[in-house]
Each structure stands twice: as structure tokens, then as C-alpha cells.
Amino acid sequence: MRLPSLSLFLLFYFLLSSCDASSQHTNNWAVLVCSSRYWFNYRHMANALGMYRTVKRLGIPDSNIILMLADDAACNSRNKFAGSVYANPGRHLDLYGENIEVDYRGYEVTVENFLRLLTGRLSSSVPRSKRLLTDSSSNIFIYLTGHGGNEFLKFQDNEEVSAHDIADAFHQMYEGGRYNEIFFMVDTCQANSMYSKFYSPGILATGSSVVGENSYSHENDYDIGVAVIDSYTHYVLEYMEKVNKTSRLTMADLFTSYDVPKIGSHPGVRSDLFERPLGPGNPNHPMSEYGRGRGWTVEGGGEWMGREIEAGKNGRAFREALITDFFGGVVDVDVNNEDDAELRLFEDSECISSPKAPLSPSTNTYSSPPSSRSSSSLLDTLDTYPFLRPSLAFILLGALFVLVFSGMTSGRS
């Protein structure tokens, strides 16, 4: 009697877990791309760096982030605050601190490199830090910002990537098992056209403005002299400040936080390729009023591809999409209550000792030990008592002067 019930329980457990198994991810990656160059596109670099900071704060390590910046705003000669990139006019937060890793910089940010990065078709000489080493259980957050238009994004002012290319790249990734789910965010003019061509499963996309509409910058800083952040990214980041590693806020909460009068353009969402629900289904789906509420003017409307099938997702007992699914490095935590792990304090002798002069001749001293091959006692005493050298020299110098001044050296009359 016990054995069949146990086996049933195990079967039930496996079934249940298998329902979630397809949407379980084990690691998070992020690809943040700023594709425009020159000083007046400071805000695009600030966008990418702001997103980079948020992504790091929420738990994705540098080894899992590919940051592509097409130009160097921090060390630009026109930057009055050299070495710093700020995203708000008060310059409260320096996004370019001392702990950032830019993987693709300057002219390395090209369409070819971007697509090769996504698909993984890189030559063997490309280092690990420039590879997207994802597997089939990785959730990837891909963020693009720059100048764009209807179904294209401009790279470096001389080439463009089209929405078709990205869609094909994503399909190659799907077929190669290089992602579990992708969250695609794009902040350019007419951004929503960028995700309109996707056809691979598991992609959730959002953009900053509909086709035919521009995205606007948010604020200027009059000391830096240019606009420092884009509107859409600013409000997204502002919302993300409420998110921490353990929050249970859902994607629906993020999308419904879009405030069109503030952002200045109509963001869009595409979730028809995404099989998980964006928010809790009961009692009222938070996304039910998406794009129809106040602020969304009638002519623009709220673009949401997949609105119709959203209701159908709830029936399939999938977990809703949390923001931390794409931004955090943590899925579930097992707290181990064992007391075996103990913290040992280092004793003083294990620390790097400060150089105490008389007893430890380190290799940096002026008296280089390898040169004193002949271990004569005089040189050894000189080494062990460093104050002997200058005092002996001083005495000899004084003796020389006394000799000369007293006339003993000038023998001739």
C-alpha cells in the first residue's frame, strides 16, 4: 500500500515539475547594445549604461553581460566630467564608475558582430568575454538603443540592421537551443517595428514607440550640454528601481506602468510568441486595460500583439512571467540549515604583514639581495639594519669634508 502511493506521489511530482520544466531557466544573460556614436548621442550610451547598472544590481554578473557601446562618452574630449556618464541633470549617479566591463567598444559594435554574437558563429580567436555562451535554459534580456526607423536600427552611422535579420538570428538561436526565453526591449524611433518580424517561440518584446512615431529624450543637462537620457528608458529604469532580487513583480506590472504622457510616445508589447502569462490571471488581469486606459490617446492606442491569446495562457498553469526571470540571477533559493559551515576569522599571521623594517628584507628594498652574492657579513648587517647605510654614508661624507678642510689632503705646499 505504501509503495504504490509513494510511486503515485512521485509521478504526480514529476508531472507537476515537468509542467514548469519547460519554462524553468537556470541562468540569465543580458545583451545591451548602444549602436550610435558621437557625442550628441550621449543619451544612448547613458541608456545602455543605466540598463547595465540595473541589470548588475539585480544580479546578473559581468561574465553574463555583453555590453556593446559604440562610442566612449566618458572619455570623450568634450566631456566636462571626464570619466563619468550621468543619466540625470543633477548628476547624482555616475553610471561609469570603476567597475564596468565593456565587451564591445567603439568600432567593434557592428551589425556583423552583433548578429555573430547572437548566433554564436564566432571565430575561434574571439575571447570568452565577447561570446554569448548561453544554453537552452538561459533567459536572455536583449536591449537595443540608438537611432532607428521602420524595421531598421542604425549602427555607427554607416550601416543598419533590419528587423528581419534579427528575427532570423533569433530563429537560429532557437534552432540551436541557445535560449530558453528572450526579453527584447528596444528604445529607438519607431521601435515597435523592430519586433514585428519575429517568428520564434519564447520571445517577449517591448518597444518605445509605434511605427511612424519618434521616441524622445527626457532631459538635458546644461553642464554636459547634451540630452542625458531617453524618456522611455528613463521611466523603465525608474520603475526598475522598485524591483529587487526577490520581488515578485510581474511583466504585466512593468508594462502597465507605462505612462504615455510622460514618456511622450506609445510603447508597445508583443507577447504572442511568449507562452507564459504576463501577469496573474485572477481576479482582473492587470494587462486587461493595457493600451486602453487614460493617457493612451485614441489614435495611437496601445499596441499589444498577443492581446487576444493572453487570456488563454492562464489556463495552462504556467507560472507568470516575473521581472526577475529576466533580470535576476536567482530562481529559487534553498536555505541550508546546516551548521557545518563555520566562518573562520583569519589570524593576524595570515594577513599580509606591513613591512617592518629591521627584520624582514623584502625584495623591494634598495639593497637587492640577489646582488649580494658574496654573503659577507658587512653587507648582511647593512641589509638587516637599513638605517646603517645613510648614517655610515653621512659619517664618511663628513670625514671627507673634514679631511679636505683641515688641509691634510693637500700635501704640497
Next chain:
Amino acid sequence: MHWLSCRKTITLCIVFRVLFALGLDFYLSPPTSYAYYADNGDKVVEFINTGPGLLSASSPLTLYANLKESLWLYQRGMDPYGSGIGQVGVSPLYLAFSFFPTIAESGPLKTQLLSKLFGIFLWTAPDAFSAWFLVRIWKARASSRTSTNSSSSSITFVLPLIYLLSPYVILSSLARSTSVWENAILLGAIAWACESESEFKTKPKLNNSNSKSKSKSLLFLALRVHLSLDALILLPPLILILLGSPESRLAEPGPFALYVAKRRSVKKQPEEKLPNEPAENHLRSTILRAALNVLFEFMVYWTALALISTLIVGHWRWMSTTWGTSLSLPSMTPNPGLWWYFFTEMFDHFRPFFLVVFNVHLLMYVAPICIKFQHDPLYALFILVGILATFKSYPTLSDHGLFIAFWGIFPEVYPYLRHPFPTTLVLIHSALLQPLFAHLWLSHGTGNANFYYASTLVGACAGGMAIVDAVWAGLRIALERHGKRELKFVEGEEREIVTQQ
């Protein structure tokens, strides 16, 4: 008396400068700009090095910050010469004083004031010695003169003033550049050489001359060469002074050997030829032997100081960082000299060639000037000091200050200068423009290096004009007196020599 007025002048000037330095320190001490410097001396040094003395008060060889850094590293057991290529280091002899307690940085106000005073005094006292040595040089030179008794007292009053109140020297000492010590040591060497007694000189004319002066002079010259290798070009004229006499014989041109022969109780007319060849050769070999003796003594002192330096530091690498900097120019810090701009612009392929050219340029003046002015080696030394100030690798304001002060020792050439007024004007022109352009370039960011280098070139032009004028005037005297004598012999009446001036 003469001595008393000289000493009073020096004391007054030193007191004035110490008060000035203290006043400047207190003026700069309100916490607005320099509050984060703990060390007392740094405020004034920073002010000078970023203000009036920008780029010119100290060179990488003489910088106060370099000295402090080396001392600090040495006191903590680290190697001040170990950081590799491109490093300019101070002589290890400074490090011998490293076990003295450093200037008190904090503590009760009285200690701070005392240590501040001590620091200021440490960098003003060498100038007192320099002025005193200048007066002694003058006295040694003028001791045989008969007609200058009345004016000599005014000269001994004016000469220390020229040196101590010269803005070049004041700026250098306020910036705590080690060149104040170098100048004092060099002037001491020259003063003792002038006062020294050798077998080729007549009876001692000064009341304090002694046979030790030669050794003292050579030791001090060895010390000076240790501190900065460029002064090596002053060794040949110094040897000539030691063998000869510093008195003014610009009017008596002739070979050195002739002068020596005259002094060795062999009375000869200048026009008569020596009767027997073996005596002349014997004379020459005597002079050569004496010169070699002097050189040998110099080398002994030099080697002794080198060994002491090696003992201080423990290895031989200090030579490449102290002496090697003058030769190989590792640091391209802008300075009022001619080298740095050249070397920033050329390709590395030509660097050794141009290093040789610039160094040979410095060396090539030694032999001609010493040969031409062998009858008056102090004048040769004076001209070589001018050449050093203009053409050396890392000149500073104090080199020019020394050259200007030296002009006061040779008043006999003033009537024969061809263009003193334009030279002075060009010098003032460059002295005013140099800090201005340095500021425009580095502080305001509106000018560029070419402005500064142009003003430096104007300064070099002034130096060149001064040197050329000095050479002209020195030889003009000889032409006048010698020519007059010759003409008198030939024609029996005095005729005036007319030249281009």
C-alpha cells in the same frame, strides 16, 4: 670696511627674504585653496610651481617634490631608483640626510612655526653663501688692481644685492629647487679656486688664502658634478684657474705657458721668444704634470663621492637615473631650455643621433673658449656658465640667475660691449613672456606648446647674444691694449683702435 658692508648687506637681504617667504606662506595659508596640504612648505612651493615659476623654477632634476619622494621612499626601505625607464632621480648624496626628522607636519603651533622657519632658512642660507662666495671671487680677481679701491666697496655692496634680490634666485629658492644648493656649491668651488695658491702663482695676496683652498675647490666641484653632470664642462677652466690666477688679464692675451713662464721668476718681454727649446718643453711638461695632478685629485674626490653614493643606495643603478638623465633625456618635461621640444617632435629612430648632437654641442665650446681665453680662465669660466645656462638639458631660472650675477664680476668689459641694451631688452622680453605663455598653455588651455617654446627661444637668443657680446668684449680689450702697445712701438704715438662698435 669692505667686509663689514658686504656682510651687512647679505644679512639684511637674507632677513628680508626669510620674512618675505614667511609672509607668502601666511598669505597662502587661509584654507581656501591649499588646505589639504599637510606639509608647511608645500603651499609656497605649489604656488610658485604653478604660478610665476611655472615650468621654469624647477626642472625634473631639481624638483622639490622629487627630493621629497626619494627621501620618503628611502626612509621606508624602498628603492628610489627602481621604477624603471623614464625616471629622473636625485643624487643619492641627498639621501644621506634621510635620518634627520622630517619637517613637523602637525603639532602645536610653535613647533609648526619653528619647522616652517627651519625649512625656509634651509633654502635661503645657500644663497647667503653664494653671495659671499661671489664677493670673494671679486676680491680675488680685483686684488691686483690699483685703481679700483674706491669703487670696490660699492661693488661689494652691489654684488650680493644683485644675486640675493634677483627674481630668478628668489623664485628658485621659494620653489625649494635644489639648484640653490648647486649654485652655492659651484660658487664655493670657484671662490676657493680663485683664492688658492699653487706653485705657479705669486705670493699670496689675500689674508685668508691657504693651501687647502685647492682641495676644497676640487671637492666642491666634484660634489657639484655629482649633483648634476652638466657642470663637468666647467672643470677645464677651473683647472686653469687653479694653475693660474683669477686676476683680470683680459688685456694680456697670450699662451698660458707664457704666463707661467713669466711667473716663475724668469723675466721675459712678451715679444721675445724663448731662447732655448728644452726650457720651453720643460715648461710645458711642468704645466702638464701640474694639471694632471689637479685632475687626479679631482678624480679621487669624485670617486670617493661615487663610492659613498653607492654605499647609500646599495647598487649602481643610481648613475643612470641621475647622470644619465642629462645625457639621455628620459623626461620630456617642458623647461626653459631648447632640448625638450626637439625631442618631442622627432622620430625615435633619430633620437640617439640628436642626443649625441646636443651633448656634443654642449661639449664643443669648452676647448675653443679655454684656448682662446687661456690668459684669463675666470672669464672662460664665466662664458661657459653662460653656455651652460643656455644650452644645457634641463635649465632652470637659477642657471640664468647665476649667469647674470657673474656679469657683476667683470665690470671692465662693460665699455666694450656691443649691444648691451638690446640684450637686456630681449632678456626682459623673454622673462616676462615665458611664465605668461606657460600659463596660457597649461592653465588656461588657450595657447599651445609653440607659444611657450617661442618664448624660450627668445630667452636662448638673449643668452646667445649675451655670450657673444661677452666674448667680443673680452677680446676687444685685448685688441685695444695689446694693439696700443704694438702701435706705440711701431709708430711712436698713440693711435686709437677703431672697430665696428
